[in-house]
C-alpha cells in the first residue's frame with residue numbers, strides 16, 4: 001500500500017510553506033491550527049486506514065497531549081519541576097503515548113476486541129475522559145485552561161509566522177517519517193495486520209504487539225498535535241478531548257481517504273478552511289452539507305474523495321516509470 | 322416507611338427510564354442483529370418520533386393518535402434510509418457506522434432548519450396522579466411504562482413465537498442457508514430496519530411529553546442504548562433488557578448519591594468493562 | 607429437467623469450474639463423484655444461487671434460472687442439503703422443519719414423519735444436541751418439507767457410520783420411487799452411489815470427465831480407476 005505520489009506530497013508541503021507570504025497574520029495563525037488538525041488526522045489515518053483499527057476516540061490523545069502541555073507550562077502541578085516549552089512538549093507526547101499504550105493494552109490484550117466493539121469502547125472512553133475533565137476543577141473544569149504560554153520562538157512570541165513554519169515543519173517531518181516507516185517491513189506487517197491478521201499470527205508474529213505498537217504511535221502523534229495546538233491557541237478546553245472532536249477527525253479522514261496519510265492531512269485542512277469561510281454564511285446548512293458529503297462519500301467513494309485521485313495518479317506514475 | 326416514600330418514586334423514575342431505553346435499544350439490536358449495522362442515526366430517529374408528536378399535537382391531532390402515527394412516520398423514514406443508504410453498504414458493515422453517523426448529522430441539522438434550534442414541549446395527555454400506598458405518581462408515566470413493557474414483550478414474542486420471527490432469526494444465524502430454504506434475506510433485513518426505526522420513533526413519541534424536545538436530544542439516548550446492547554450481549558433480545566437495566570438503572574439512580582459527572586463516569590466504566598468481558602468471552606468460546 | 611451448459615465459476619481470480627455440462631433427468635438420482643477440492647460444493651452453491659456464475663446457463667424445465675436469487679430458486683422447487691448439514695443448532699428440531707416451509711408456506715406434510723420416525727420424538731430438542739446421524743436426517747427432512755422437485759445433496763454420508771448411510775440410501779430410494787423428486791447427489795461414498803444412482807458423472811479439474819450408468823460402476827471401470835487415483 002503506497003501513500004500519495006512523492007512529488008505531490010512535496011508540492012503540498014512547499015505550497016503550504018508559501019501561504020504566509022500571501023495571507024495575512026490572522027489567516028496564517030488559523031492555518032497553523034488547521035495544519036495541526038491535519039497532523040492529528042494523519043494519526044487516525046495511520047491507526048484506522050493502515051492498521052484497520054476503527055478508533056472512535058482518537059481525540060483522547062490529542063486532548064491529553066494538549067492538557068499535559070498546558071498544565072506543565074502553566075505550572076499547574078507542583079510535582080513537575082519545569083515549565084519550559086520544549087521539555088513540556090516531550091512530556092506531553094510521552095503522556096499521550098503512555099495513555100494510548102494503556103488503552104491499547106486494554107483493548108487488544110488476550111483475544112482482544114475489534115470492529116464494532118472496539119468502536120463502542122473507544123467512543124465510551126472518550127466520553128468518560130471528557131466528563132472527567134469537565135468535572136476536574138484542577139484542570140479548569142468546563143472553562144478549560146487559558147493563558148497557556150506560546151512556544152518561545154523569537155522576540156514576539158505571538159507572531160504567527162514562526163509558529164506556522166515550526167508547525168508545518170513538524171507535520172512534514174512526521175509525514176515523511178511515517179512514509180519511511182510504512183515503506184519498511186513494519187509497513188508490510190501493518191498491511192497484513194489489516195487484511196489478514198490470522199495469517200500473520202500463523203507466521204509467528206504477535207498481532208497484539210503490532211496493534212499495541214501502532215496504536216501507541218498514533219496516540220503519540222495525536223498528543224504531539226494536541227500539545228502544539230494548545231500552545232498555538234493559548235487555550236486547552238474540554239472540547240479538545242471528547243467525542244465531538246473524535247467524530248470530527250473521523251469525518252475528515254473518511255472524506256479525505258483513510259489509507260492515504262496525505263489525503264487525511266489535506267482533508268482536515270481543507271474542511272477547516274471551508275468551515276471558516278462557510279459556517280458563518282451557511283449556518284446550519286454548513287453541517288448539513290458536511291454530513292451529506294460524508295454520508296455520500298462513505299457510500300460512493302469509500303477510499304476517500306482526495307485519496308482516490310491520488311492513488312490513481314500513483315498507479316499511473318508507477319506504470320510509466 | 323419514610324425511606325420507602327422517598328425511594329419508591331425514584332425507583333419508578335428509574336424503571337420508566339430503563340423501559341424507554343430498552344425500547345430504543347431493542348430497535349438498535351434488531352437492526353444490529355439482523356444486519357450487523359450499528360445505526361448511529363438511531364438517536365435521530367428517536368428525535369423524529371418526538372417531533373412527530375409535537376407537530377401532530379400542534380395541528381390538533383389527539384395525543385394518542387399522534388403516538389400511533391410517530392412509529393409509522395419514522396418507520397417510513399427508516400425504509401427510505403434502508404433503500405437509499407444501508408442496502409448499498411451491505412458488504413461493508415463497518416462503513417455503515419460512518420454512513421449512519423453522517424446521516425445523524427444530516428437529520429440533526431435538518432431538524433434545526435425545520436423546527437428551529439430551541440426546545441419544544443408537548444402537554445401531557447393527563448395531569449392526573451395515581452396514589453397507592455401513600456405514594457402519588459403521575460399517571461402518564463405509569464401509562465408510558467405499561468406501553469413500553471407491552472411493546473417490548475410483543476416484539477420479543479414476534480421473534481420468538483411467529484414464523485416471520487423464526488425466519489428473521491434464521492437469517493441472523495445463517496443467511497446463506499436461510500436463503501436456500503426460501504427466506505428472502507434482503508427483505509427480512511429491510512423489514513428489520515423499518516421495525517427498528519419504528520421502535521425508536523415510538524420511544525421518542527412516548528417521552529415527548531416528559532422531556533424537552535430538541536434537535537440534539539437523540540445523542541443522549543443513543544449512547545446509553547448503544548452501551549446497553551453491547552453490555553447486554555449484542556444480539557440477544559433478552560440481553561437488551563439486562564443491559565438497559567444496568568446502564569439505565571445505574572444512570573438514573575447513581576445520580577442521587579454522587580455528582581452527575583461521577584455517576585456518568587461510573588456508568589461508562591461499568592459498560593466498558595462489561596463489553597470487554599463479553600467480547601473476550603465471545604472470542605474465547 | 608435440469609440442464610447445465612458451459613458453466614464457469616470460481617472465487618475471485620481463481621476459477622474452479624471450467625465449463626461444466628450436465629443433464630439431470632426427471633425422476634432419477636444423478637450422482638456426481640469427484641475427489642476433494644474438485645469443485646463439487648462450488649457447483650452445488652452455483653445451482654442453488656448462493657455463488658454467482660461467471661458464465662454459462664442453467665435451465666430448469668426449459669426456463670433459464672441462471673441468475674436467480676436463492677430464495678426464488680427455493681420457491682421454484684430446488685432444495686439443498688449442504689455439506690456439513692448447516693442445521694440451525696440453536697433452534698429446535700420443530701423450528702428447523704418449519705423453516706423448510708419458508709419456500710411454500712403451509713404445513714409439514716405428514717409423510718415426513720413416516721420417512722423419519724425418529725424426528726417425531728425429537729421435535730422439542732435443540733438441533734445442536736442431536737447426534738451427527740440425526741442431524742443429517744434433520745437436514746434431509748428439512749429439505750423435503752418444502753416438497754421440492756429437485757433435491758441437491760452435498761455429501762450426505764460424510765462422517766456417518768455405515769448403518770446411517772444405509773438409512774439415507776433407503777430414504778433416497780423411497781422418495782424417487784414416488785417419482786415426485788429428482789435427486790442430484792454429490793458423494794464420495796461409492797457404495798451409496800452404486801445403490802441409488804441411475805447415472806453417475808465425474809468431476810475432474812472443473813469439467814465433467816465422463817459418465818456411466820449406475821450399475822456399470824464396477825471397480826474395474828477406467829473412470830473409477832481414475833477417480834480412485836489409481
Ligand SMILES: Nc1ncnc2c1ncn2[C@@H]1O[C@H](COP(=O)(O)OP(=O)(O)OP(=O)(O)O)[C@@H](O)[C@H]1O
Pocket residue numbers: 617622640641642643644645646647648649689
Ligand atoms: N470461499 C472460497 N474462497 C476461495 N476458494 C474456495 C472457497 N471455497 C472453496 N474454494 C476452493 O475451490 C476449490 C473447490 O472447492 P469445493 O469446496 O467446491 O471442492 P469439493 O469438490 O466440494 O471438495 P470436498 O470433497 O473436499 O468437499 C478448492 O480448491 C477450494 O480451495
Ligand SMILES: [Mg+2]
Pocket residue numbers: 646647648689760
Ligand atoms: Mg465439498
